[in-house]
Amino acid sequence: MMNSKIKIYILTFILGLNYVSAQVEIKTNALGLVTNNYNAQVELLLNYRSGIELELSYRNTPWILGLSGSEIKNNSFRFLTSYKYYLDSEDPASGLYFGPYLRLKVAGMENIPVALDQTYSGIFANPEIVKVINNAFTVGITGGQKIVFNNNFVLEYYAGIGYNPFNNIRIRDDIPKEIEPYLNITSNTFTWPWDFRLGFSLGYRIWR
Numbered sequence: 001m002m003n004s005k006i007k008i009y010i011l012t013f014i015l016g017l018n019y020v021s022a023q024v025e026i027k028t029n030a031l032g033l034v035t036n037n038y039n040a041q042v043e044l045l046l047n048y049r050s051g052i053e054l055e056l057s058y059r060n061t062p063w064i065l066g067l068s069g070s071e072i073k074n075n076s077f078r079f080l081t082s083y084k085y086y087l088d089s090e091d092p093a094s095g096l097y098f099g100p101y102l103r104l105k106v107a108g109m110e111n112i113p114v115a116l117d118q119t120y121s122g123i124f125a126n127p128e129i130v131k132v133i134n135n136a137f138t139v140g141i142t143g144g145q146k147i148v149f150n151n152n153f154v155l156e157y158y159a160g161i162g163y164n165p166f167n168n169i170r171i172r173d174d175i176p177k178e179i180e181p182y183l184n185i186t187s188n189t190f191t192w193p194w195d196f197r198l199g200f201s202l203g204y205r206i207w208r
Contacts, residue, residue, distance in 0.1 A: 023093070025154055027203025029055075036060040041201060043084070045093040055080040059107075076107030076134075082142055094148045101160060103138040103195065108172075117182040124179045130171050132185070137166040138195040152205050160197035167193060 023045040032039050039057035046052060057078045082101035089095030109132050116126035140162020147155045171180060 023205060023207060025051075025203050025205045027154060027156065027201040029057075029199040029201050031198060031200040032057065032059075041203065043093075048092045049086045051084045051086070051093050053080075053082045053084060055082075071111045073110040074107060075109075076105055078103060078105045080104075084142075086146075091148050091151075094146045096143075096145050098141065098143040101138075101140050101142050101162065101197070103136075103140070103162065105134070105136040105138070107134040107136075108132075109134060112185055114171075114183045114185055116179065117184060120179060120182040122178050124176050127173065127175060127183070130173045130175065130183070130185075133170045133172050135166070135168045135170075136164045136195075138162040138164050140195055140197065142197055144199075148205060151207070154201070154203040154205055156199070156201040156203070158197065158199050158201075162195040162197070164193050164195055 025041075025043040025045070027041040027043065029037070029039050029041065037057055037059045039055060041053055041055045043051045043053040055078075057080075059074065059076045059078065061073045061075065080101055080103040083099040084093075084097045085099050086093050086095055086097045111129050112132050114127060114130050140160050142158050142160030144156060144158025149155070169185060171183065175183070
C-alpha cells in the first residue's frame with residue numbers, strides 16, 4: 001500500500017499544476033499496465049506547442065518473464081520527466097510531437113545468477129544467486145502522437161530510445177567481502193545500456 005504521506009504529496013503536486021496552468025492532463029500508460037507497470041502521468045501544457053510531462057511508475061515482475069521460465073524477480077520505481085514539442089495542429093498541444101526525456105530508475109532484483117571468477121583461490125563457495133540493487137539514469141528522445149476528443153479526452157501513443165550513462169549494480173546480500181570483487185553477474189535483462197519506451201496512454205485534459 002502507498003504511504004499516506006506520498007498520496008498527499010502527489011495530490012498536492014497535481015492540484016498545484018492545475019492552479020498555475022490553464023491546462024493539465026492526467027494520464028496512464030495502459031500498455032504498461034498489461035506488463036505490471038503501474039503508472040501515472042501528469043502533463044503541464046505550457047503553450048500551444050509545448051508541454052512538460054512527469055511520470056511516476058512502479059513495476060512489478062513482468063508476467064511475460066515467467067512465461068520464459070526465468071526466476072528473476074524485479075521490482076522498480078521510475079521517475080521520468082520529458083519535454084514535448086508539438087508540430088502544427090488544429091488543437092493546442094496535440095498531434096505529432098517529439099522531445100527529450102530523462103529517467104531515474106531504482107530497482108531491487110532477486111534470483112540473479114552470479115559466477116565466481118576462476119582467479120579466486122579462497123575458501124568461500126560461489127553463492128550462485130544473489131539479490132541486487134540497480135540504479136540507472138537515462139537520457140533519451142521520444143516521438144509520438146496525441147489525439148484529443150471533445151477538448152477533454154486524450155489518446156496518445158509513443159515510442160522512444162535512450163542511453164544509460166549511469167547504470168550501477170550493487171549486490172545487497174550478506175556476501176563475504178573477500179569474494180564480492182570476484183562475483184560476476186551472468187544474466188540480467190534489466191541492466192542493458194539502452195533504454196526503450198513504448199506507450200499507449202489514456203487520459204483527461206483539465207481546463208482551468
